Amino acid sequence: MSARAPLSPNPSPPGGEGSALDAASPPxxxxxxxxxxxxxxxxxxxxxxxxxxxxPIRAGAIVEREVARVRAVDDVxxxxxxxxxxxxxxxxxxxxxxxxxxVLRLIEPTxxxxxxxxxxxxxxxxxxxxxxRRSMQIVFQDPYxxxxxxxxxxxxxxxxxxxxxxxxxxxxxxxxxxLMDLVGxxxxxxxxxxxxxxxxxxxxxxxxxxxxxxxxxxVCDEAVSALDVSVQAQIVNLLQDLQKELGLxxxxxxxxxxxxxxxxxxxxxxxxxxxxxxxxKRTLYTAPRHPYPQALLAAVPVAHPRLRRTRPRLTGEVPxxxxxxxxxRFHRRCSLAEDVCRTEVPALRxxxxxxxxxxxxxxxxGGPPPAAA
Amino acid sequence: xxxxxxxxxxxxLARLTPGPAVRRLLRNxxxxxxxxxxxxVAILALLAPWISPTDPNRMAVRFRFREPSWDFPFxxxxxxxxxxxxxxxxxxxSLEIGLWVVxxxxxxxxxxxxAAGYFRRLDGPLMRIADALMAxxxxxxAIGIAAALGPSVATxxxxxxxxxxxxxxxxxxxxxxxxxxxxxxxxxxxxxxGDGRILFRHILPNCMAPLIVQLSFVFAYAILSEAVxxxxxxxxxxxxxxxxxxxxxxRSYIREAAWLTVVPGVAIATTVLGLNLLGDGLRDVLDPRxxxxx
Numbered sequence: 313m314s315a316r317a318p319l320s321p322n323p324s325p326p327g328g329e330g331s332a333l334d335a336a337s338p339p340x341x342x343x344x345x346x347x348x349x350x351x352x353x354x355x356x357x358x359x360x361x362x363x364x365x366x367x368p369i370r371a372g373a374i375v376e377r378e379v380a381r382v383r384a385v386d387d388v389x390x391x392x393x394x395x396x397x398x399x400x401x402x403x404x405x406x407x408x409x410x411x412x413x414x415v416l417r418l419i420e421p422t423x424x425x426x427x428x429x430x431x432x433x434x435x436x437x438x439x440x441x442x443x444x445r446r447s448m449q450i451v452f453q454d455p456y457x458x459x460x461x462x463x464x465x466x467x468x469x470x471x472x473x474x475x476x477x478x479x480x481x482x483x484x485x486x487x488x489x490x491l492m493d494l495v496g497x498x499x500x501x502x503x504x505x506x507x508x509x510x511x512x513x514x515x516x517x518x519x520x521x522x523x524x525x526x527x528x529x530x531v532c533d534e535a536v537s538a539l540d541v542s543v544q545a546q547i548v549n550l551l552q553d554l555q556k557e558l559g560l561x562x563x564x565x566x567x568x569x570x571x572x573x574x575x576x577x578x579x580x581x582x583x584x585x586x587x588x589x590x591x592x593k594r595t596l597y598t599a600p601r602h603p604y605p606q607a608l609l610a611a612v613p614v615a616h617p618r619l620r621r622t623r624p625r626l627t628g629e630v631p632x633x634x635x636x637x638x639x640x641r642f643h644r645r646c647s648l649a650e651d652v653c654r655t656e657v658p659a660l661r662x663x664x665x666x667x668x669x670x671x672x673x674x675x676x677x678g679g680p681p682p683a684a685a
Numbered sequence: 686x687x688x689x690x691x692x693x694x695x696x697x698l699a700r701l702t703p704g705p706a707v708r709r710l711l712r713n714x715x716x717x718x719x720x721x722x723x724x725x726v727a728i729l730a731l732l733a734p735w736i737s738p739t740d741p742n743r744m745a746v747r748f749r750f751r752e753p754s755w756d757f758p759f760x761x762x763x764x765x766x767x768x769x770x771x772x773x774x775x776x777x778x779s780l781e782i783g784l785w786v787v788x789x790x791x792x793x794x795x796x797x798x799x800a801a802g803y804f805r806r807l808d809g810p811l812m813r814i815a816d817a818l819m820a821x822x823x824x825x826x827a828i829g830i831a832a833a834l835g836p837s838v839a840t841x842x843x844x845x846x847x848x849x850x851x852x853x854x855x856x857x858x859x860x861x862x863x864x865x866x867x868x869x870x871x872x873x874x875x876x877x878x879g880d881g882r883i884l885f886r887h888i889l890p891n892c893m894a895p896l897i898v899q900l901s902f903v904f905a906y907a908i909l910s911e912a913v914x915x916x917x918x919x920x921x922x923x924x925x926x927x928x929x930x931x932x933x934x935x936r937s938y939i940r941e942a943a944w945l946t947v948v949p950g951v952a953i954a955t956t957v958l959g960l961n962l963l964g965d966g967l968r969d970v971l972d973p974r975x976x977x978x979x
Contacts, residue, residue, distance in 0.1 A: 376809075416875055442877035450875045458868040462890040468869075472876035521872060 355430035356391035357529055357561050358415065363388045363424035365410055369634075383633045384410040386585040388424070389660065392529065397555065397562040399576030399593070401569060401608075403630055407585040408565045412531040415563065416448050417441060428529070446476055449522040451551075453534035455514035459506035465492070465517055466502035472525040491520040494557075495550060512543035516550065523554060531563045536571060548575055569612060573597055578666070581605045584641040585633055587660055591667040601669045601677045603646045640672070648673050709970045716966020722959030726952065730776030737770035741926055750942050760944040762934065768944065771926045772952055778927040779908050779953070782841055786907035787900050789846040790853045795889070795896065797850065798857025803865060803884055812858070815851035823848045823906075824913055831919040838921045845910055849903045856899045860892040867891075894971035901964035905957045912953050928953050 365385040370376040385407040392398045400408050413419045415426055417433065426434045433444050449472070452458035459468055466488040473479040473487060489499035495516040506514055515535065522530055532551065536544040548571060554560060566572050572579055573593060580590040581604065589602040600606045607626045628645045631637055637644055643653040652672050660670040671677065710716050729736070745765035753760045759768035801811040818826065830844035864870065865888060873883050908928075914920045915929025916936075928949040935945025 413871075418871060418874055445875060445877035448875075450872065452868040452872065454868060458872060460869040460873075460887050460891070463886075471873060471878070475873070475877045475879075475882065518872070521876075525876070 354394075355427070357394045357396075357429055358392040358563070359427040360391070360411075360415060361389050361425045361427070363411065363414055363426065364422045365407075365414055365419065366422045380634050383585050383636055385414060385421075386636075388582075388585070388587050390580050390587060390590060392561050392563055394528075394561055395555070395559055396577045397564050397575055399572035399579040400563060400565045400582060401567060401572050401579060402582035403567065405630065405633070406582045407633070408567075408582055409533050411582070412450065412533045412563060412565050416450055416531055417444070418450075442476065446472070446525045447527050448529045448531070449525070449527040450531045450533060451515070451518050451522045451535040453538050455511045455518060455538060456506075458518045459514055461506055463505070464502065465504055465506065465509075468506070468517060469502075469520040469524055472521060476525050487524065491524055494523065494554070495520045511539055512546060515539060515543075515547050519547075519550065519554070523558060523560075526558070528559065529561045529563070531565065533565045534567070535564070537566060537568065544571065551575065569597075569608065581608070584630060584636055586641055586670060587668075588642065588670045589668065590660070591669075595667055601663060601667070601674045602642075602671045603648055603677060604642050606677065607645075640670075648677065706970060710966060713966040713970055715962045716970065719959045719962025719964070719966055722955055723963055724959075726776060726956045726959065727780060729773060730780050733770075733773035733777050737767075737773045739767045739770050741770040741774040742766060742924065743770075750938070752942075753944055759948045760942065762942070762945055763938060768931075768948055771931060772928070772948055775926040775928045775931050775949060776952060776956075778838070778921060778925055779911055779929070779956070782838060782845070782911045782921075782927070783904045783907040785842040786845045786849060787904050789842065790849055790900060790903050791896070793846070793850045794853025794899075795857055798854035799861050799884060799889060799892075801854065802858035802861025803880070803888065808858070811854070815854060818847065818851045819855075824910060827910055827914060828917065828919060831914050836919050836922065838925075841911055841914055841920050844914065845907050848910070849906065853896070853899050853903060856895050857892060860895045861888055864888045864891045894967075898964055898968045898971060901960055901967055905960035905964070908953060908960075909957055 363385055364387055367382040367384055368378040369380040369382065371379045388407075388411055390398065400411065402408050410419070414421050414424075417426070417436070421434065424434070425432060428444065428447065433441075436444055463471075466485065469491050470479075470484045470488050473484060479487065485502075488502045492499045492502060497513060497516050497520070501509075506517065509517065519535075535551070536547045539547060551562065551564075552575060555562065562575070564572060564575055576593050578590065578592050579596045581588050581596070581600075581602065583604050588604050589596065589600060591600070596605060597609065600609060611626060626645055631641065631644060637654075639655045640646070640649070640653040640658050643649040646653065648671075650672075656672070658670045658672045660668045661674075663669050663674050743766060745761070748757070748761050748765040749763055751757045751761040751765075757767060757769070759772060761767055762771070797811055797815075801808045801815075821829075827844040827848050830847055831840050834840040834843065867887075870883055870887050873887050878886075911920060911927060912929030912932060915927050916933045918933065920929055921927055931949035932946050932953075935942065935949070939946055
């Protein structure tokens with residue numbers, strides 16, 4: 313492993329760094345250069361190749377042996393560009409959160425490679441892994457479980473700095489107040505405990521902790537799913553403001569299509585451990601090509617009774633990841649399924665630059681966008 | 686975790702006992718009743734050297750087998766020794782043994798329980814050993830160990846610790862396994878925290894409630910089991926009166942001088958009842974889900 317600048321201590325100095333990073337990565341609307349294909353010139357901030365996680369199920373009283381495996385994440389590949397937000401959507405249990413945790417090296421992948429800033433971080437350990445953690449952080453779903461009830465807010469938000477070292481005690485108090493200010497909480501409240509805050513405020517504390525060591529990449533794991541709609545909007549806006557100010561890239565994991573549409577530049581759709589479609593937001597929401605996102609979008613309630621749905625609704629249940637169907641994992645719920653879908657796994661292939669679909673019949677599935685989009 | 690990191694933090698006690706919990710405890714009737722019962726016994730035993738009327742071993746043959754009276758509220762025994770003194774001093778020894786067992790449980794129960802709950806690889810082996818120890822009836826195991834080691838105070842403490850540490854470790858393991866999966870533990874790991882910091886800063890402070898409850902029950906059972914061991918002659922040397930020894934000595938005269946067994950018996954019952962009420966109250970307030978079966 314080489315001593316690359318991004319992984320060296322304090323990769324991004326405070327203050328004006330945010331704007332410098334912004335300039336380096338163009339705003340989402342005109343950002344063609346971070347689409348797939350042009351990644352050879354500037355490596356994406358994060359690249360994931362063939363990421364796989366199988367959880368073994370063990371049984372046996374004395375000698376344990378593996379009796380089954382949950383295929384939580386299977387051969388997932390994607391990239392996240394600098395300053396970009398990649399939305400990751402899918403039903404509960406499809407492997408979204410596992411993917412997020414794999415990327416952060418909180419759980420060990422069964423197979424696959426994680427490249428951060430062009431460097432393979434899949435096998436990092438010890439001090440090198442700790443240095444990497446400075447650059448990648450996470451915001452959790454449950455604002456109640458994410459904060460240690462025995463610690464004060466100051467102890468919580470500066471913990472990454474304490475663990476990473478290099479910050480004096482006096483600086484930490486100042487840092488804590490600065491972070492509180494950044495996330496829109498009164499700096500004087502640093503001495504309080506988590507139970508004295510509301511859900512939205514707790515989520516802000518969790519965000520303050522995530523940005524404490526000035527990371528460049530943050531996984532937002534259902535970061536707004538547990539909040540009231542009005543609070544959701546505030547937190548989403550806060551995340552967007554911080555992204556601009558600090559030049560952050562997000563992997564935004566959610567099941568709420570509307571929120572993902574609001575915050576993401578590109579969106580990846582996951583089904584039963586596989587990515588089924590990756591596209592920029594506009595394409596995915598107006599002209600999805602995989603039957604699964606098509607059906608998902610059709611399932612969004614429509615405000616007007618005359619805007620009847622033209623696409624089939626999802627029927628049946630998500631199959632168990634313990635025993636995923638052979639071939640295309642979606643074929644049992646798919647209206648287009650033919651024999652090939654039952655035997656052959658469709659690869660995620662580029663339909664157009666920046667638009668990848670894993671469906672044997674992706675060319676056929678075009679047509680009018682779903683009414684809800 | 687560095688030394689600088691440890692300094693300048695709020696005290697450990699302040700961190701373990703938040704204000705609202707204490708206030709809720711004082712509103713819990715079982716806890717307050719238990720505290721009063723156990724507190725009275727503990728204070729009397731503690732003050733034994735100053736408040737007992739005579740030396741517990743001072744014999745007075747003239748006053749053998751005196752019934753409880755104004756002069757001898759708890760009567761005298763076969764050698765004319767004042768039972769008030771003997772019960773007070775006996776309480777010191779019984780409580781001391783209980784306290785030792787509690788401390789050993791706090792140390793080994795926490796170490797083993799945390800190891801089993803946190804490090805998955807240690808869980809299987811440690812818990813199988815615990816299963817084996819818990820397969821014996823508690824008192825039978827203690828009798829076996831005490832008999833093997835020979836009668837002394839240390840023997841009793843070791844025997845009772847071997848019996849109760851696996852139970853405490855179990856309780857702690859269960860709560861460690863719950864807390865280990867909390868998001869704030871994941872967050873600490875994502876920040877780069879090592880196992881030591883995660884265990885001592887995040888997991889163990891959040892496992893204290895069930896531990897405190899468990900230890901209050903261990904205290905009660907230790908006192909009870911000590912009495913059983915002493916009664917069987919496996920306890921401390923008979924010249925040192927513990928409550929169990931007093932009962933054992935009084936047994937021979939139970940028809941003629943029932944007070945010799947009744948008085949220490951009531952002392953044990955009061956203490957154990959107090960500790961159990963205390964533990965129930967603690968459990969209701971700190972950890973309603975926990976049901977201890979020690």
